Amino acid sequence: MGAAGLAIFGITVPSATAADNVLRADQAVARACHASVLSRRASGADQRELTSTVDGLIQARLAPRDGAEGDWDVAVFDKATGKIVAASSALRSRELAESFVKKGQQLVVQACRYAGPARTVTLGVDFLALTPQGTPTTTGTPVQRAEVVRVQTPERKDKNRLLGLGLDVTEKGDATGVEVVLADDADRKTLRDSGFQFSTVNPDLSRTAREDAAKDRVYAAKVQASALPSGRTSYRHLYEYEYELKELARRNSKLVKAFTLSNPTVEGRDVVGVEIATDVDNIADGKPVNVTMGVHHAREWPASEHAIEWAYELVNGYQKDPAIKSLVGRTRNIVVPIVNADGFSISREAEPKGDFSRFDYEMKRKNCRADDSPPNLRSGVCKANPGGRDRGTDPNRNYAGFWGGAGAGVTWSSETFRGSAPFSEPETRNIREIVSKRQVTNLITLHTYGNLVLRPPGVADVRAPLEEPVVKALGDKMASRNGYDSIPSWGLYDTTGTTEDWSYWATGGFGFTFEINTAGFHPAYENAVVAEYTGVAPAAGAGKGGNRAAFLDMLSNAADPAAHSTLIGSAPRGYQLKLHKTFQTPTSPVVQPDGTTKPPIYVTDKLDSTYSSTGGRFAWSINPSTRPYVAGRYGREPQGPPQATQTLANPPGVPAENTNFPGNPVSERIPFTVKGLPEVDNGRFDVSVQWTSPNTDWDLYIVNSAGEVVTQSASGGTNSERATLLDPPAGEYAAIMVNYDQVDPANPDDWANGKVEFSSPIPPTYGPKEAYTLTCTDRIGRLVGIADVYADRGQTVDVGEVCTNSARANKQRRR
Incomplete structure (x- = not known):
């Protein structure tokens, strides 16, 4: 059986x-x-x-x-x-x-x-x-072949439409396409009927899964100890993670503390993590907090492996590496290797079918929530039930950040199902509690796959935060170590309800997602874990340090006072300082199953963190008091007017049909010029064309003077294309029109109304300043001091003797 x-x-x-x-x-x-x-x-x-x-x-x-x-x-x-x-x-x-x-x-x-x-x-x-x-x-019954295809999605509307098809969309993609898993003939028909153009990347994913499992067995048998900090040679089971974490704590009791997160899973499992710091039991010592977590998505086994290896790295490095010892001494590190313990246990223990069907539990992505599914599919345990692996909520679409919008499933069976409400799941409530009660200045959440370092926002229409250059620079630095692409999350496709789109916008703590490797959800251990972590071939970070070096960059940033804010002052020994802030943030307009939207939901967040005084002067590392959501949005003041619209003249005749561009260069080329300062300042250009019938298909590509494609629009089922480029450099460009398909080649439906429209840069916007409420209580819990605290990133704020002289000091600061 x-x-x-x-x-x-x-x-x-x-x-x-x-x-x-x-x-x-x-x-x-x-x-x-x-x-x-x-x-x-x-x-x-x-x-x-x-x-x-x-x-x-x-x-x-x-x-x-x-x-x-x-x-x-x-x-x-x-x-x-x-x-x-x-x-x-x-x-x-x-x-x-x-x-x-x-x-x-x-x-x-x-x-x-x-x-x-x-x-x-x-x-x-x-x-x-x-x-x-x-x-x-x-039984010997043949299963249907699973495959990976790359679907052309040159515009955001294409990505959103693809996400709405209910297919298994991966995190491997770029501006013009995304890889999708097709589990069976039904999936293949869905994609064909959608009109999307796609090409095969892996014709037999099932075979690849079996080959990877065989490689893992060979590697574990021949290698006694890998180059990883733990020396591990194979994927761990949940019980091994749990045991190793508490062994790290037992053997290094002054440096490591294992802890249980507050909310058990749907099936009743405890979720465990470790905290690593000098004087580890004193969690209110004021040091910046760096969080690394893995496996929101059950089948993404390398994510948890990289997280636990980072814990070993810190412990080993503290003992043997002076640079790591110094960083550990100046920070507190929380590692939660497996956020979704139910789902991971099921995926890891499942019989390897490799067919990516509903009952291929090894490929389960979500948690074990059952009560959102139809009543006839709610029976049975998560490991074996009539809904199969389709049942459950995607924890990484369940956070409050822009919840309910694009890029999340609205039905129970969707791989990206958002859940019934923001923070409806114990997994997300666990992470919310850590971030809300600690000053988490830095956070990395690990996923597979795609070789990406993703930063907020998850939706392009939100616009980048006011400090986009700072966030981008940190992402770029880490990407220079692991060889990944550093892009905003929406650059892959729109997503809402993700971890850092809540944590960053609500607290100001830097948050990033790593999509590890390009080969699959849990491919060969030697490559996806050992090579990617240590930075050796075939990983993209070979010779650059890999994820180990990227994690160290993040830790260095956490230890840098210029990267967060600092409170200084003095307080008697045994007194406790508390920073508090309560606010409401709207979700996205909530998309309904029929495509309509309902008004946003307002989610109340409460941030409470503490510092325990050891007497005398103190320094407390905190996040900025103004959360990025209200601080403003990044932009650029125009330095001149935008360029005037240019018309694209249609050359005589119609080129032959071409379904293989750029392999087949047959097309029409229409040049145009983009001007620059001091004459004009273009924040973007949009190239658009139209034709008569949506059954005709023209594709539009924009190339620069070097012949490189800089943007494109290659949709199907429409009678228009629009290609956009932000902040275009001045120079010579050309619009390439490809006649992909004609309804009646004898009477071609030619394109018309071609034009290049230019827009000014969008200026930055600035919001109000927010304050923390700082209170001080004495040894028996009496309130003895209170003050408002405003702190910007990189700023040191002196609150003086807040526990004994707060009212007068607060007035003096406001003069």
């Missing part, structure tokens, strides 16, 4: 009596419970032997008993072979180990007391009977 083709049928079989469910260990032993079946006499562990009563799933759960908290782990083994079946190693005693079993299979369930005072824990084991659904891989 093929595991990935199973669906829940609704039978729950308890495994043991209540008396058998209490497990005991008199002492804690720090070891990997999932490593092997321990001797019955081994200290720090207890076991139960069970026999599966079903073909289906085993769920082994641990829960604290009698309110006693500790850290217990659980693992399930096949008794005959000793091989691991499932495991969970989170930081508390709330564990879920889940995987597929066969009827009659003999199992050993092992619980291990890793740390803490709790000598007992409650074990619950359920067997869930499943029935086949989809195409099990063990």
Whole structure:
């Protein structure tokens, strides 16, 4: 029976009596419970032997008993072979180990007391009977071929229309096209019927997936230790991430602290991370906070690998590298390798089908939310259900930043489904809490794939922030290390509800997305993880430092006072300073399934961060008090008028049809001139043409004097094209008209009304200044000081003796 083709049928079989469910260990032993079946006499562990009563799933759960908290782990083994079946190693005693079993299979369930005072824990084991659904891989039934195609999307409207088709659109793309996964013939028909032009990039993605898995097995077998900070040679399982994070903390207790995020997942899993800093327990020490996170999207395994390797990098570097030691000493680093723990566990443990079908759980992207799907598809656990991997919410479309707009799915089955409301998901609420309660000056969220460093905004119509040159410079610097393209997020396609489009606009902390590698969601480990992280071939960052160097650039920026704001002053020992700000921000007008929109939703954010005084003078690294959303938008004051409109004369005749430009150069060429200062100042030009029938297809390309394509418009199903170039350099250009298709070649539908229209630059806009409310409380919590604080990026603000003299000092500052 093929595991990935199973669906829940609704039978729950308890495994043991209540008396058998209490497990005991008199002492804690720090070891990997999932490593092997321990001797019955081994200290720090207890076991139960069970026999599966079903073909289906085993769920082994641990829960604290009698309110006693500790850290217990659980693992399930096949008794005959000793091989691991499932495991969970989170930081508390709330564990879920889940995987597929066969009827009659003999199992050993092992619980291990890793740390803490709790000598007992409650074990619950359920067997869930499943029935086949989809195409099990063990039946020999041929599956449909999945492929990757590049779809031509030269304009933003094309990208938005492509996103609306419900296909699996990847993050690999550029200004003129995006790669799309076609799982089956139905997807292929959808794309063909849409009228988009596309070309095949990978004709058999299923075969590539199988080949990558084989490469991983060979690499892990032949390489004892990689060049990664941990020496790892293969993709980790969720329980390995959990175990390694707490081992980093146990072995480096003064430098590393493992923690559990506040919101368990839909299926009840804890989400874990680590904080790395000198005097790590003093989280209110005023240092800037640098956050690195991975796996919002379940199938993007390299994202979590790069994140955890960064944690190892900081720990190893603190011990061996003076430069890293200095940076760690001046910052606090939070690493959350797996934001979407439910989805990742399912993707990582799934039987590798490689067909990208609804029941190919290895390719699951979203979380495990079920109640947004149709009622008949809500039954069953996330790992095997009638909705398959389509069920769930995309966490990276669920943040409040411009939520509900373009670039997010509006229906439950969309791969980019935005969810029922901003922050409706526990995964996004977890990250929101970190960013809202800490002064997160720098944030990187890791994804695959596309070789991109993306910065806000996700929607071009939002316009870049007032400090666009600063944000771009940081993105460009990191891209110079990993060899990626540094672009605004909308340069790929419009997206709303993404991580940094909330975190940056709401707090002013720099936020970027890395799209790692160009080969796939989790291709060969040697390339997507080892090479990309360390900067060796075949990675684009070969010889440049790779993502390791890019992460260090981000950390250096976090440590630089010029990159954020600083409060200085004095406060008695044991007093606590607090910065507070509450505000509302509108989402996008909320797109409805029928294409109409409803008014924006106003989302209330509350930012609260603290500093604990050690007595005397203090320095507290903070984000600017004015959030970028209201600070203004980037622009350029015109230095002259725009150039007058130019008409494009249509040459005599009609060129032959050409579906292979530029391979086939047959076309018409119409030159035009772009002037510059001091005569004119062009912020953009738009080249447009029209014809009669939308069934005719002309394509428009704009080339510069060197013959390079600088912009293009090659849509289908319209009777016009418009190509735009922002801030065009002065010089000679040409419009290239390609006759892609004629309804009636004997009576050609020629283009007309060609023109080049010029526009002035859009000036910058400036918004109001915002303040933090700074309060000071004494050792017993009494409010003893209050002041408004205005701080710009790079500015140091002296708040004086705010705890003892705040009212007078505040008045003096306002004079």
